[in-house]
Amino acid sequence: MEQPYTIYEEQMQRKLKRWEIRLLKEPNLIERASKSVQNRINQVIPEKVHNTITATVKGIVQTTLFGITYIPASEPLRDLSLAERDGKAEELLSLYKKIAAAEGAGTGAGGILLGLADFPILIGIKLKFLFELAHVYGYSTKDYRERLFILYVFQLAFSSSKKKPELLKTIKSWPIISQTFPPAADYMKQVNWQQLQQEYRDTIDFRKMLQLIPGIGAVVGAWANFGLLEELGVAGMNCFRLRWLQDKNVE
Template sequence: MEPFTIYEQQMQRKLTRWGIRLQKEPNLLERASKSIQNRINQVIPDKIHTTITATVKGIVQTTLFGITYMPKTDPLRGVSMADRDAKAEELLSLYKKIAAAEGAGTGAGGILLGLADFPILIGIKLKFLFELAHVYGYSTHDYRERLFILYVFQLAFSSAKKKPELLHTIKNWPAISQTFPPAADVMKQVNWLQLQQEYRDTIDFRKMLQLIPGIGAVVGAWANFGLLEELGVAGMNCYRMRNLQDKAAELADK
């Protein structure tokens, strides 16, 4: 196998900088924002928390056990990282447009459709991540790959305090993934309430604006477009990291 290309070396440096940013302590604004969000959570009725948690849990169960998001194409093999990145950028561009159109439609429909956007948007994001996995050569037929997608999802939308722990898991995925029990038992290890709160808190402000009459359509498109962009950056970097780790392991074996 050929040594790392110039492009791959550039990506290694980019990933190092990205990892450092993720592990920084929350700044004053982030801490203040989190404090406000915690207060909001305390006044939201438990019934709403339960409903949202059940929604997230149902979608995640579909991710792990269903075929709803499974790509019809096989994972790409024998493709350079530069080519994978180019295909990933095309994929992200498409899904940002899909998410923006969906956000504009539900945002224009008022509060009820705005709330309906919550599960729809998660589905769009997960479908994107499934296809992204195949772009970088990983088959989502393996439940561990589907579980990896959930960690990427959490990394993109978790608090600054939580990101270092998630990044550690992703960096050490080859070893950690071998310790997982059967898929059915993995479900018991997920903190559903924490997952939905982290996700909701990250998108809270943007998505609440979507419910405001008169500006909902514009805000809905803007919010969903931005959220897919954030997910795209996290997803591409996580899969780049794995590609480079896989290559390093293969080079070490020779």
């Protein structure tokens, strides 16, 4: 028997629709020009650098799927309303934005080498946040498919406008699609690592490259990381809200 939505849940449904419209809108002139510049930059970056970044992203994603590094010690929260979960999610996001900002300020003040080291560290912070966020909304990351869902959320937050519609469709159809995935080891063979790392890097390029400039690196590093966690938080919370509302009348 279907359970009626609360006033808060109805409000969230309307908010989610507005978010989807913003997410799927066509890029404006400035965004298209920026992407064009980024494509040119990618063409002159040595293949060795691309390979190194790709290997880094691949290693972190493999850790996400197969390891226990990011799995929270606490069990997923049970018997909470969506409003209560959203409140806890906001607290969690506030904490991780501060962590990311502090890390960005520290590496930004350390010059180019530490600035470059910030990339994998920041990815780790983001993934740890998403793992804890999953538990806030009641989903156990001990399940490989839940860890895979987190990777889709991660990609949605930091992919190009061309990729977002397909990723959002997958996320909205997760209960059905997740049943069709092969075992984790087989899925890893299907991932386009070069594309994944390039989509991610292109999204954060401008802000993070400013972090490498002597004299302003600390300030820019904190600003960039804080903003990137905010973007991830919005995408993450909305994706888990979508799932929670879908699951409400299925359980």
